[in-house]
Amino acid sequence: MFFLMLLLCPWAKSHSLQQRQLADPPTGIAEKRIRAFDVEGLSMLDALLRLGRQEQVPLGIEYLDPRDLDKPISVHLRGTSVGAVVKAILNQRAGYTWRVENGVVLIGHPGLPSGDRNLLDRLLPEFSTSGRTALVTATNLMLPAQLQRYLNPPKPTSGVSGVAGSVLGGRIENQVGPLHLRNVTVRQVLNRLVSEHKNAAWVILAPPAHLDRLPEKGLWYVIEYNAPQNQWSEFMGTLLREYWSSESGGKRK
Amino acid sequence: MLVNDLKPFLSNEVDTDCNSANFYYDVTTGAGWLSNFVSVATVDNLLNKGQVKGISGGSAGISADWTSFRYSLNHITDECDEIVTSKRGNGTDNVKPKITSISPPRGLIGVTTSVSISGSGFGGNPTVNAGTGITVTRGTFNDTQIQASFAVASNAPAGNHNVTVTTAQGTSNSDKVFYVQVPYSATFISQISATTLSQAQCSTLGGPPGSAGYQRWVTLELRDSASQAIQRSGVTVADQLTPSTPNDLGIGSGTTGSTGTDSAGRWPDHFYVCSTVCPGSTGQSNVNQSWTANGTGLGHVNVVIYKCNSITVDGH
Numbered sequence: 001m002f003f004l005m006l007l008l009c010p011w012a013k014s015h016s017l018q019q020r021q022l023a024d025p026p027t028g029i030a031e032k033r034i035r036a037f038d039v040e041g042l043s044m045l046d047a048l049l050r051l052g053r054q055e056q057v058p059l060g061i062e063y064l065d066p067r068d069l070d071k072p073i074s075v076h077l078r079g080t081s082v083g084a085v086v087k088a089i090l091n092q093r094a095g096y097t098w099r100v101e102n103g104v105v106l107i108g109h110p111g112l113p114s115g116d117r118n119l120l121d122r123l124l125p126e127f128s129t130s131g132r133t134a135l136v137t138a139t140n141l142m143l144p145a146q147l148q149r150y151l152n153p154p155k156p157t158s159g160v161s162g163v164a165g166s167v168l169g170g171r172i173e174n175q176v177g178p179l180h181l182r183n184v185t186v187r188q189v190l191n192r193l194v195s196e197h198k199n200a201a202w203v204i205l206a207p208p209a210h211l212d213r214l215p216e217k218g219l220w221y222v223i224e225y226n227a228p229q230n231q232w233s234e235f236m237g238t239l240l241r242e243y244w245s246s247e248s249g250g251k252r253k
Numbered sequence: 254m255l256v257n258d259l260k261p262f263l264s265n266e267v268d269t270d271c272n273s274a275n276f277y278y279d280v281t282t283g284a285g286w287l288s289n290f291v292s293v294a295t296v297d298n299l300l301n302k303g304q305v306k307g308i309s310g311g312s313a314g315i316s317a318d319w320t321s322f323r324y325s326l327n328h329i330t331d332e333c334d335e336i337v338t339s340k341r342g343n344g345t346d347n348v349k350p351k352i353t354s355i356s357p358p359r360g361l362i363g364v365t366t367s368v369s370i371s372g373s374g375f376g377g378n379p380t381v382n383a384g385t386g387i388t389v390t391r392g393t394f395n396d397t398q399i400q401a402s403f404a405v406a407s408n409a410p411a412g413n414h415n416v417t418v419t420t421a422q423g424t425s426n427s428d429k430v431f432y433v434q435v436p437y438s439a440t441f442i443s444q445i446s447a448t449t450l451s452q453a454q455c456s457t458l459g460g461p462p463g464s465a466g467y468q469r470w471v472t473l474e475l476r477d478s479a480s481q482a483i484q485r486s487g488v489t490v491a492d493q494l495t496p497s498t499p500n501d502l503g504i505g506s507g508t509t510g511s512t513g514t515d516s517a518g519r520w521p522d523h524f525y526v527c528s529t530v531c532p533g534s535t536g537q538s539n540v541n542q543s544w545t546a547n548g549t550g551l552g553h554v555n556v557v558i559y560k561c562n563s564i565t566v567d568g569h
Contacts, residue, residue, distance in 0.1 A: 130457045134470075137458075137523055140510065145459025154461070160503035161461045162528030164540060164559045165494055169512030169520055172445055172470050217491075217511065228486070228515030235487040235513035238547065 030083030041072040043233040053225040059201035063109035066240035102191035120187040129177035136170025350374035350425040359432035363407035384414035434477040436546035438553035441569040445470035460527025468525040501536025502528035531561035
């Protein structure tokens with residue numbers, strides 16, 4: 001996706017970025033009324049994404065066991081709410097929890113690590129998109145690159161250097177920013193990005209034990225609600241199994 | 254070919270005044286035959302054998318590969334051109350099945366594709382065969398269409414697979430094929446946009462201090478070795494970039510990313526480059542972009558040429 005060669009000059013240039021507070025707004029999103037919600041025979045992920053797309057609810061999925069994608073679920077509710085639908089979906093699988101932060105419905109698990117053992121809790125001194133940019137560029141390239149800068153500060157080197165790469169997927173019309181954020185966690189940045197147009201969800205790919213590292217292929221995947229695909233289980237299942245198969249040992253938290 | 258279903262209309266006919274060896278049938282055919290009207294039909298030893306042995310005459314006749322038709326019997330005449338009977342009737346002949354088309358005519362290796370088989374003579378209890386490495390599950394069917402799932406094994410032979418339908422009346426033609434597609438390339442389709450990158454932008458992209466560069470959005474398409482698009486949603490495509498020579502922009506080793514194809518087998522790819530020699534340098538860095546689709550490597554590698562003011566993807 002991207003690659004880096006260290007530089008002749010030290011990384012010393014500071015950017016004077018305008019701070020923008022990430023105040024927790026009174027979302028009330030869980031209480032948002034829904035006239036009808038119907039899914040039949042979808043995976044848990046596709047059911048949640050259907051809710052997000054239908055009601056313009058941004059999602060952050062911090063925990064998703066790939067085995068739970070293989071079992072279809074059905075939900076039919078009338079005169080309900082976003083919170084009730086989320087509950088109805090999650091109740092069909094064991095161990096999932098949910099909460100609302102920054103206007104984003106977050107799906108989690110009681111066993112998720114926190115603090116230093118979870119990069120989502122990592123505090124970034126600053127995060128910037130410079131100007132307007134595509135959502136997928138911000139989530140899949142800028143955020144990992146800027147997180148990596150704090151995890152492993154580049155050392156001064158000599159010679160010509162550069163980065164180049166390719167970011168796959170996304171829709172260029174889904175523009176976000178400009179953003180100049182300070183003292184924000186990675187989770188807050190992801191929430192801010194997917195909630196700008198309320199049209200996306202971020203999904204953690206790694207199992208809970210691996211949330212303390214930034215894999216080469218990325219720690220999260222962002223699904224845009226207006227993408228051509230409307231069913232993601234097959235694709236996400238492939239990705240998740242790849243991440244989970246390496247060291248999770250197939251144990252359910 | 255015998256048309257036994259005409260028998261109920263003929264069995265009681267007696268030619269009393271012409272002593273005919275042949276009878277002629279005025280038969281109007283329905284959909285599925287080559288013509289809407291056949292003026293005469295020749296019958297040989299009808300009353301003895303109770304069978305129509307052949308139909309000839311008229312502009313259509315019966316072609317050698319006909320498999321089924323619907324007909325209406327209008328009347329029967331003898332060799333003296335006298336109407337033997339005006340008994341009318343309708344019927345359908347169910348004879349050997351015939352496949353006229355398969356849709357879609359191709360599908361990705363290692364996955365299941367829903368297929369619609371069109372033709373005739375499928376009534377009864379048809380079974381479908383699609384050759385080695387394809388497990389067929391038949392769904393709903395009627396006389397002219399069969400819905401089926403073709404589960405193509407990951408080790409199925411690539412290329413054409415002859416498809417046949419078998420009923421109690423026999424096995425169909427086998428000249429219609431289902432093509433098993435093996436992903437081969439991520440082919441450039443079109444440019445979406447392209448702009449230069451300032452130092453501030455490169456900083457947000459993880460570029461080295463003071464670097465600037467270029468970015469370009471393009472659309473790529475997954476294709477097989479016959480350069481046919483693999484039109485399937487949700488195929489996981491992933492790339493890996495490996496710098497080659499020249500490398501005037503100082504590009505280092507690469508990592509991978511992945512996404513899913515849309516229903517046309519396409520996806521956007523956002524290429525970017527930031528280098529300390531940009532802007533201003535006329536140098537270039539050649540990078541090999543290798544691909545996997547659903548975890549299997551593709552045969553074709555894209556050559557991406559990064560410059561300070563352009564990015565070329567496989568010559569485009």
